[in-house]
Amino acid sequence: MSQTETIKHCLSVARRVLPNPEAEILTASALGLDRSTLYAFPEYFVSDKAAQRHKDWIARRVRGEPLAYISGEKEFWGLNLIIYPGVLVPRPETETIVECALPLTDGDSQVLDLGTGSGAIALALANETKANITAVDIWPECVDLCRLNADRLGLHVTVSLSDWFSNISRRFDLIVSNPPYIAVNDPHLKNDGLAFEPDIALCGGKDGLEAIRTIINEAPSYLRSGGNLLIEHGHNQSRQVASLFEESGFTEIRATADIAGTLRVCSGSMP
Numbered sequence: 001m002s003q004t005e006t007i008k009h010c011l012s013v014a015r016r017v018l019p020n021p022e023a024e025i026l027t028a029s030a031l032g033l034d035r036s037t038l039y040a041f042p043e044y045f046v047s048d049k050a051a052q053r054h055k056d057w058i059a060r061r062v063r064g065e066p067l068a069y070i071s072g073e074k075e076f077w078g079l080n081l082i083i084y085p086g087v088l089v090p091r092p093e094t095e096t097i098v099e100c101a102l103p104l105t106d107g108d109s110q111v112l113d114l115g116t117g118s119g120a121i122a123l124a125l126a127n128e129t130k131a132n133i134t135a136v137d138i139w140p141e142c143v144d145l146c147r148l149n150a151d152r153l154g155l156h157v158t159v160s161l162s163d164w165f166s167n168i169s170r171r172f173d174l175i176v177s178n179p180p181y182i183a184v185n186d187p188h189l190k191n192d193g194l195a196f197e198p199d200i201a202l203c204g205g206k207d208g209l210e211a212i213r214t215i216i217n218e219a220p221s222y223l224r225s226g227g228n229l230l231i232e233h234g235h236n237q238s239r240q241v242a243s244l245f246e247e248s249g250f251t252e253i254r255a256t257a258d259i260a261g262t263l264r265v266c267s268g269s270m271p
């Protein structure tokens with residue numbers, strides 16, 4: 001044990017450079033403790049190894065690396081997911097698509113998650129419903145990670161490799177997707193954590209809508225009559241995405257806002 005650094009000291013060092021709750025999450029994770037322990041035993045000394053790891057992690061976070069890549073985990077919909085570089089870090093706003101999907105899902109539903117990444121949406125739905133869930137991604141690392149997260153959480157999701165619908169040969173009651181939707185020349189791609197995340201998870205081509213267009217065009221061939229498509233999109237894409245739903249023959253087209261009040265999910269039904 002180090003005789004110099006207490007839990008309280010570590011937390012105050014993190015708070016000098018990071019906002020809360022990030023300072024707390026980083027400190028607890030780097031010291032291998034629960035967040036509640038930080039406050040229950042502030043005067044406890046930490047080991048030299050843990051103190052050094054804590055310093056290293058703060059330095060990496062200050063350089064802009066996402067905390068999830070540093071700690072190797074991220075909470076989504078109350079589930080603790082393993083995350084590693086090369087896979088998109090699930091965002092809180094993506095919980096909106098889960099909220100929209102739940103009322104459309106029952107025990108018999110066949111659900112497809114396109115571009116599953118870590119499995120965030122598929123696993124949240126598997127945790128909440130008895131639906132039969134299939135998840136696909138074009139990136140083998142994502143397929144492996146989704147399977148790993150499902151196994152660790154004891155949730156059942158069928159995961160496979162597919163370029164959108166290329167390996168899909170049946171119809172579903174519900175298709176959900178958080179596809180890449182940032183335009184390739186959007187300056188935000190250079191911001192904070194985004195620069196560390198994979199282009200294939202973020203970039204939706206010239207106008208940001210390439211992947212969304214493909215999914216909306218092809219989805220009618222993979223939905224049962226009365227089935228629904230839910231797509232997450234960028235903060236300024238709601239109108240364009242709703243038009244694409246209309247052009248593809250969807251009805252009951254709806255826009256739903258995320259927790260920050262930004263229109264974030266478009267949904268439509270196949271007649």
Ligand SMILES: C[S@@+](CC[C@H](N)C(=O)[O-])C[C@H]1O[C@@H](n2cnc3c(N)ncnc32)[C@H](O)[C@@H]1O
Binds near residue numbers: 090121138179201211
């Ligand atoms: C914005 S990320 C979403 C990841 C995850 N669903 C989430 O919400 O955290 C987009 C995902 O789509 C995948 N993707 C990109 N192009 C794809 C394609 N042509 N076919 C299937 N998946 C694709 C990426 O690998 C990435 O995992």
